Amino acid sequence: MLNLDTLLLVQVCVTLLTTALLVASACYAGSPPELRWWAAGNLVVSAGLAMANLDGLPFIFSAIIGYGVIAFGMGLVLRGLRVHGSATLSWRVVAIVTVLALLIPAYFTLVVPSLRGRLCFSGFYFALLNWLCAVTLARQGGWRGIAICVSGFAVLGLALFMRGAHMLRHADPADVPASLVMGASMLAIPLAQVCIVFGMILMVMWRYAERLRHLSTLDALTGALNRGGLENEGKRVALRAQRGRRSLAVIMIDVDFFKRINDTYGHPVGDEVLRHLARMLKLELRPYDLLARFGGEEFVLALDGLDRQAAIKVAERLRARIELELVEIDALSVRYTASVGVVTSDEHGYDLIRLISAGDAAMYEAKRAGRNRVIAG
Numbered sequence: 001m002l003n004l005d006t007l008l009l010v011q012v013c014v015t016l017l018t019t020a021l022l023v024a025s026a027c028y029a030g031s032p033p034e035l036r037w038w039a040a041g042n043l044v045v046s047a048g049l050a051m052a053n054l055d056g057l058p059f060i061f062s063a064i065i066g067y068g069v070i071a072f073g074m075g076l077v078l079r080g081l082r083v084h085g086s087a088t089l090s091w092r093v094v095a096i097v098t099v100l101a102l103l104i105p106a107y108f109t110l111v112v113p114s115l116r117g118r119l120c121f122s123g124f125y126f127a128l129l130n131w132l133c134a135v136t137l138a139r140q141g142g143w144r145g146i147a148i149c150v151s152g153f154a155v156l157g158l159a160l161f162m163r164g165a166h167m168l169r170h171a172d173p174a175d176v177p178a179s180l181v182m183g184a185s186m187l188a189i190p191l192a193q194v195c196i197v198f199g200m201i202l203m204v205m206w207r208y209a210e211r212l213r214h215l216s217t218l219d220a221l222t223g224a225l226n227r228g229g230l231e232n233e234g235k236r237v238a239l240r241a242q243r244g245r246r247s248l249a250v251i252m253i254d255v256d257f258f259k260r261i262n263d264t265y266g267h268p269v270g271d272e273v274l275r276h277l278a279r280m281l282k283l284e285l286r287p288y289d290l291l292a293r294f295g296g297e298e299f300v301l302a303l304d305g306l307d308r309q310a311a312i313k314v315a316e317r318l319r320a321r322i323e324l325e326l327v328e329i330d331a332l333s334v335r336y337t338a339s340v341g342v343v344t345s346d347e348h349g350y351d352l353i354r355l356i357s358a359g360d361a362a363m364y365e366a367k368r369a370g371r372n373r374v375i376a377g
């Protein structure tokens with residue numbers, strides 16, 4: 001038969017070990033707040049477990065306060081789960097969770113003294129808290145990493161519930177079936193804890209990798225897509241337009257005499273002009289359109305559903321707006337113009353590379369024709 005004290009020690013050790021894992025992954029993944037809450041929660045839970053079970057501590061700790069500490073730790077874990085779902089959990093809720101966990105053992109210690117009642121109903125309460133964690137996480141959807149964590153919380157809740165239910169039915173701790181269930185639940189608890197923490201780490205690492213992948217497709221100066229992002233996203237935009245039998249327009253925009261802006265005002269001002277242009281273009285786009293920085297001072301727009309006439313109209317509106325805009329940096333006010341090339345899939349097909357090179361040719365024609373104008377290719 002499994003020794004319950006040994007299993008309890010295993011549970012505390014596993015909690016400490018998983019806390020170390022959470023801290024290590026927080027260091028690697030830029031210390032996201034949810035990992036910090038989970039690590040803190042885990043640490044508090046292990047302190048509570050030690051308080052509730054260690055011999056030699058004053059009775060009040062093992063009988064009442066230990067349970068409150070465990071619940072407080074679970075409140076922190078729950079807070080982390082909410083933060084992971086871009087929500088929050090007020091401290092008032094954490095306090096209520098903690099106070100309820102104190103009231104149950106206090107009732108069965110001070111009002112109606114019953115060890116069985118205390119262990120049993122505290123078990124039910126902690127089962128509920130774990131299920132609440134499972135539900136909070138499951139509602140966030142996106143099952144990568146979450147599934148293992150939800151299963152961990154569900155199993156942990158089930159183990160605690162079974163233990164409570166068994167204690168309610170078997171008053172005698174020497175009862176064999178009761179001991180068997182107790183042992184099995186004590187074994188399931190650390191295993192579920194390991195699952196939960198691995199799930200948490202997976203969730204955070206997955207999100208971190210996604211963020212890095214997203215950042216790698218963006219131009220650091222302007223926030224528009226970079227060439228890599230343009231290749232990936234551009235293919236999707238072109239395919240979507242083609243499947244929907246809609247025209248796809250590509251507009252190439254190149255700042256005129258940008259070298260002169262750099263030479264006259266300095267590179268930081270040139271950078272600000274590029275940021276300004278990207279901001280303005282983004283505002284003009286619909287959510288499914290695409291903006292990328294193609295080269296130094298050249299941007300490309302891919303607009304789904306615009307035929308030649310509509311695309312020329314948009315390009316002319318953008319050119320006119322650029323001409324009117326004033327970029328203000330400190331005491332400086334800088335005006336600039338841009339040359340614009342427009343092409344659509346109706347003339348050049350849906351291959352984005354061909355569209356871009358045709359658009360580029362039209363844009364260079366606009367430069368040759370005197371700049372600050374739109375040419376359709």
Ligand SMILES: Nc1nc2c(ncn2[C@@H]2O[C@H](COP(=O)(O)OP(=O)(O)OP(=O)(O)O)[C@@H](O)[C@H]2O)c(=O)[nH]1
Nearest residue numbers: 255256257258259260262267268270271296297367
């Ligand atoms: N500030 C800044 N300048 C850049 C950046 N990328 C490229 N440039 C500069 O942009 C300038 C582009 O100059 P050119 O290719 O001669 O073009 P232009 O002066 O705009 O002339 P036209 O295109 O013919 O009107 C170069 O001096 C590059 O150094 C950037 O990220 N920031």
